[in-house]
Amino acid sequence: MVALGLGIALCRRLAVRDMRRTSRFEDAFTLGLIGLIIASGFFLEGAKMVSPAAFDRMAADYFPAPDEAGMTALRAYWATDYGMVFPVESMPREAFTPENLDTGREISEMSCAPCHSPPASAFVSAPLSRLFAPAGAGLVDALWWLHVLACLFALAWLPFGKLFHILSTPVGLMLRGLDPGEAAARPDASAPLARAVGLDACTHCGICSRHCSVLPAFLALHTPEILPSEKLLTMRRLAGKSGKLTPAALAAFSEGGFVCTECMRCTVVCPSRINLQDLWLVSKREAARLGHPELSVRLRRFGPEVWERLARRKRPVDRTLAASPSLLDNPETFAQCVQCSVCTGVCPIFRLPDIPAAEVDVSPHQLMNLVRMGLAGHALSANFLWNCTTCYKCQEHCPQGIRVADVLYELRNLAHAKVEEAARAGLLDGMGTPSPDQGDVP
Ligand code: SF4
Ligand code: SF4
Ligand code: SF4
Ligand code: SF4
Structure with missing residues (x-):
């Protein structure tokens, strides 16, 4: 089951690129803890496979009245078939006779096999046991404690991770x-x-x-x-x-x-x-x-006079727009606008029955005209700028191909960049009005 789970997790990671774009310490810690539980479990099983002490405990439980010859035969069979490493003095070389091995197999099939899986089924622990035998046999207790403590720690940490x-x-x-x-x-x-x-x-x-x-x-x-x-x-x-x-x-x-x-x-x-x-x-x-x-709520706190002053400041380079040419700076953007007001006519905001007049203070076609006349300060202070849903209907319907919605986007970005830049320069206080300590925004 563990191998299956690891396989699924690995496939998911390899097959789905950019599955997770950020990782935290907790992710690595959790994986490490699960890895420790799994690894200590495999090593513990491997150590028990080659541990004579574990064998003796098992034999005492399931083979209660052994004669010495029977025990020797069982040991010989387990040493040969399971890779158990017995001390040389308890298992002399001459104990590994074919008869002894046959007797050991019979005892094992009678007393051990009903509840003991063959070593081949432990496809991780069995190779591990070969790797670190005979030293691994002495690590059973240490590995048991490591495994149990890791499991207990995971349980204790469960509500917090x-x-x-x-x-x-x-x-x-x-x-x-x-x-x-x-x-x-x-x-x-x-x-x-x-x-x-x-x-x-x-x-x-x-x-x-x-x-x-x-x-x-x-x-x-x-x-x-x-x-x-x-x-x-x-x-x-x-x-x-x-x-x-x-x-x-x-x-x-x-x-x-x-x-x-x-x-x-x-x-x-x-x-x-x-x-x-x-x-x-x-x-x-x-x-x-x-x-x-919301950003628009913060920016709306500024009155028209602040926007007029901010609009006169040198335009800051906005990190999101730096790579693309500015529509606002290009006279061609508005040159073909004939002020037909189709953009305003199709705008869903202007069709809302109960919208307060202050929220639709400037219409899209008026905004285009303001920017064309270089009155960006007026445009930035418009409430409507922040009520636009960016549905792009105006842009789709403009008979002159004016990029109305793109211009509105750029105005919003410009407003944000100007406020950020002014705030960084210490020209605004936290409430969005000119700071009394800093004097007027130049
Ligand atoms: S909310 Fe959490 S569990 Fe749900 S998809 Fe996002 S990361 Fe996964
Ligand atoms: S935009 Fe918001 S609602 Fe949509 S997927 Fe992203 S977090 Fe979810
Ligand atoms: S932007 Fe287009 S739709 Fe709007 S007033 Fe100008 S020409 Fe007409
Ligand atoms: S993008 Fe904005 S201005 Fe244009 S139609 Fe939609 S809501 Fe109105």
Whole structure:
């Protein structure tokens, strides 16, 4: 079974490239602990195979009234067939006669074979026993203690490490059922107990991260918390005893949380059937509660006057855009716009019946015009910029082929880069207004 499990794990690792993009110390530690249990078990069995003391204990239990000749015959047979290494004084060379071996085989088949497997079935321990006989025979006690202590340590560590999923995954499945869609729809699917069990049920297999819709964002930004498997671990730390993250870890957690598109792919593919969708909603609420709301919420705190000043600052080089030419800097981007307002007409945001007027303060065609006229400050302060769903309808329908949605994306990135750069320069305080200590943003 162990060999089968190792084979499956190895095939999975080799066949599925990039199965897991990050590994932690705990992953290596868990593998090491399991490896120690397996290796010490194999070595212990190997040592027992060549241990005369183990043989004597077994013979006393199952061959209770042996005569000396019978014991010698049995020893000779086991030494020949099982590779047992007896001290020379108890097994002289002349004991290995064909008659003795036949007698030993009969006794063994009568008393030992019914519950003792042939050495060939121990296909790992038997070769090991040949390797370290006769010295291995003296290691039986030490190997027994090593094996038992490793098993006990693994049991004691079970509630604190990733192996806890052995218990929590079945409990989670009982709570949520096998169908993730059904799980999400159930009224109790969001219960705190189900969430707590879900956090512990993760095996860190990485399947969700392989299928994550925003994997390209991780490849560009390298923030591990963008990957669902890593975000879940951070959530577990946050829900843990101390419940504290460093400011940098909190910022990464928030970035990972709000990059998520809530596409639900991770929930559908998770083999532990964790309701990840529900956990992501909770994680976003928690990030906001801890002072790291969605980027757009933070950026909207700036008033138009701040954006006007920021827009005048030298444009920072944004790490995600550095490799691609800027649409905003190219006059050709907007040259063909005839202000027909088709882009605004097809925009689903402008069709929402109850949307407050302040949220649609500037329309897509007006935004294109503002940027064309060099009024990026006005464009950056528009609430609508952050309400756009990036559905690309405007771009698809524009009769002039203007890349409307791409421009909106670039404006968002520009706003973020400018705020980050100004914050790094100490020009903004934590609330998103010009710092009184720093004076005006130049
Ligand atoms: S959340 Fe599910 S799919 Fe993702 S790493 Fe954990 S067990 Fe694997
Ligand atoms: S719901 Fe979020 S974390 Fe899950 S696959 Fe979609 S984008 Fe990735
Ligand atoms: S961007 Fe296209 S659709 Fe929008 S106003 Fe200009 S030409 Fe019309
Ligand atoms: S991409 Fe944004 S601006 Fe364009 S149609 Fe969709 S929501 Fe409206």
